[in-house]
Amino acid sequence: MPPKHETRPAPAPNAGALAGPSPATAVRMLLGVIIGLTAVVVVMLCAFALPSVKGGPNHVPLGLAGPQPATQALQKGLDADAWDVKLYPDPQALQAAIKQRDISGGLALGAGGITVYTASAGGQQASAAITALGSGMAARQQSKATVSDVVPFPADDPRGAGFTASGLPLIFGGIMPAIVLLRLFPGHANLRRRLTGAILFALVAGASVAAVLQYGFGSLHGDYWLTALGLSLGMAALSIPFLGLESLLGFAGLGAGAAVMMLIGNPLSGMAGPHWLPTGWATLGQLLPPGASGSLVRAISFFDGTGAGAPALTLGLWALAGLLLSLIADRRTTRRPHPEALAPAAA
Template identity: 60%
Template sequence: MSSHPVPGAGATAAPRGTARKLTVVVLGLAALVTVMLCAFALPNVNGAPHDVPVGVTGPAQVTRAAEQKLDDEAWDVTVYDSPEALKNAVRDREAMGGLALGADGVDVYTATAAGPSTASALTAMGNGLATQQHTQATAHDVVSFPADDPRGAGFSSAALPMIFGGIFPAVILSRLFPGHQGLRTRIAGVLLFSLVAGAAVAAFLQFGTGSLDGNYGLTSLGLALGMAALSTTFIGLEAVLGFAGLGAGAGVMMLLGNPLSGLATGPHMLPAGWAALGQALPPGASGSLLRANAFFDGTGALVPALTLAAWIVFGLALALVADRRAKNPRRAAAQADASDATAAAVV
């Protein structure tokens, strides 16, 4: 008597709901890739000057004509009494650059360290005006990147290390010192790491690659403040929501904070709303604080420093909420049961 194999016999049947889970995962990953593309591509595609503060100086008739020519959404024009006043405004970060117009030519004053893209746009504008007047344009870089790194490559590459400097210690310390008992240790750890990492990154960029100028101690403290803002926020999110909170926070900082930081171009190259959002997030505030400390002797450092301090307070507040919740066993048990029920429903 011959036996016939039964189709599918011996094969392990897929658990119920596998197709649904696979569909959700595939669609979720596709959505994530799309969001990443939008986050990184849109700022570059729409990158152009937006309300850039610039100055003009020269004879009244000429400056009036230049002011009318520049009166659009790209430029915010201020008339200065002299080229020296214009240069001082650039050093004090009241203007990103400007044009000194005269009968014998056009002087273009830029601050490459404040934003290379804006400096390039101003230079091109000065060359165009000089061509119209049949004169020559002379460029003056009032605040430039250091001679060892004239393009600011090291400065521009600091965004991701600062973000990862906030993510990695939060993840590792959450694994090594989990739960309520390890919460204070995690907070102390990320703050100590931020100080050490800030000093190390500042030393590498200033003394290793020559990408930064300014006071080393002030620069390193600014970098530490930025990393602390990220890491304490991640620790707080993890304490309240678990690793899902940490992952969500890291996603926001990577997908929004990094491309909207304006570190490479300066925030004025982003549309107003996107620029404001970028500067409100820790990566953008950290970049602005680093720029102020490294190239402008701390001018313009107050707002980003306060922004980062607010994020630290936010992270510590989340940690405090988690700490108090852990001290209330009844509430903690109820929330744990709710979490288990949610997980069971998903499965």
């Protein structure tokens, strides 16, 4: 007769698991969730409301040219927290400093009135504040103010609406490819495919967005291919870190990274000008990929590359950090023993 197999009763369910956490643990978990979500809401409020509530000239580099007694007297009368004043010998030197991005704009004092020099492409809000400052001074002196835009936006988009509106699409250009690639190529074995896909998408999408902004909307001018590479670097600096966070921490890492870029990086990006936020917040915004991307494209498209080094380095470091996160996750997964290797020992 064939041997009879012994039938063992199924193990009883874990009563502790069915009962849930203890009352003390449940209270701690609930308090942790409440405090964590409250912190998120407060950070969102600060990030989105700060530009409106605390927005204003914050150490805006301002140039003054004209008779030395008049410029020195004006320098002493200006708010030191709002303006960082530099003196220039003549209006030509002042205009050259604007083009080199040493200052955001300036005032030239003369017998016929005040000439206001701005660079709207360098920041619309700072340009408007400099214009208001010069017009107010001219009104008090009962003279006239003449405004000259040294570095304007293109004639097809004189207010820079297309450039300013490009910040949020750039962030989505980093988030969406990471999500799609993770769905199409899941698992540790597809890490290289995901990274390759993110880089190729950034190149294609950057060229496409640059073409629409420059040739479709007329919002940008300058070297098209350099602008396209700048946009591509900005998207890669978002999507590669997102992939690295997901590889190392799972979907929670991807969600946390996307939330930081959307809720903090976007409102602090300074697309309308980096000198309109308090100094610390403005610096934080420029250290995140959205702000660095905007600064890089601004420098390439409107200032012949002047000032492009720092944002390009920032974006490159973000992309490198994402790659390192992916490599760390890859090595950790490689060292982990596979179930097939554990099967003989278990037997």
